Amino acid sequence: MREIILADHAGFCFGVSRAVAKAFDVSGSEKRVLTFGELIHNRDVVRSLENQNIHAISDEDFGEVTKQDTILIRSHGVSKEKLGELKELSDHVINLTCPYVTNIQKKVHDYHELGYRIIILGDAGHPEVIGINGWCENTAIISKAGIVDFPVPAKICVVSQTTEKQANWERLIARLAASAKEMVAFNTICSATEERQKATKELAARVDAMVVIGGKHSSNTTKLFEICSALCASTYFVENAAELKCFVEELKSFEKIGITAGASTPDWIIKEAMQLL
């Protein structure tokens, strides 16, 4: 008989769950509710928010924002400068930056003031990294995947994007430690990410096929896909049950199928996928 196994810690993390719950909570109010950027990297959730009249805005839309609008800052956070700009635009800014990300921003700010050069392990184009860099006046060096292709400054403070792989962190720290004169390092990989990756790794190693569910733009879901692909040749990356339908015939040939999902994948999408399988 076919076995469908859901990985531990699959789906919404604390920070995303808090942001989405708050968004739905304020959606009934009289005021227009806007999110600076899409609240989470999941198109299904963004569509349900739009149905509640909650719309994402970008810098180009600032001219249309009024003081009365409610603006939500998503869990990825924003730069110090952007936070100031948004507060100028509206009297109702709700900062839903995940407290773990706020902690990184604070460390980066404080150590920058102390004269340390900030190094961020992460993806330079990711909103969380852009936001963190904005707390040290955009002076950080960004290391992708732990690669050190820059001269290492003498006095450095190292942090990580919350969704990074532990192996990349260890590689980066080893390389920097060999050259830096003074180094302060904060492993800021979120424990939710670590636990999810660990559980996914264990499951991927013992099943015949893995299904990874989440937004294609979601950094942490993409990393889950990479982890699974390295351990399980038959790994499928889908956004929801509708996409999974295309692979159902192929999946029938496997006896043990594992499922995991990124931090921005809601429970209802995971349930639908499990029911389909």
Ligand code: SF4
């Ligand atoms: S992955 Fe961790 S840091 Fe990022 S939003 Fe979720 S709980 Fe917060």
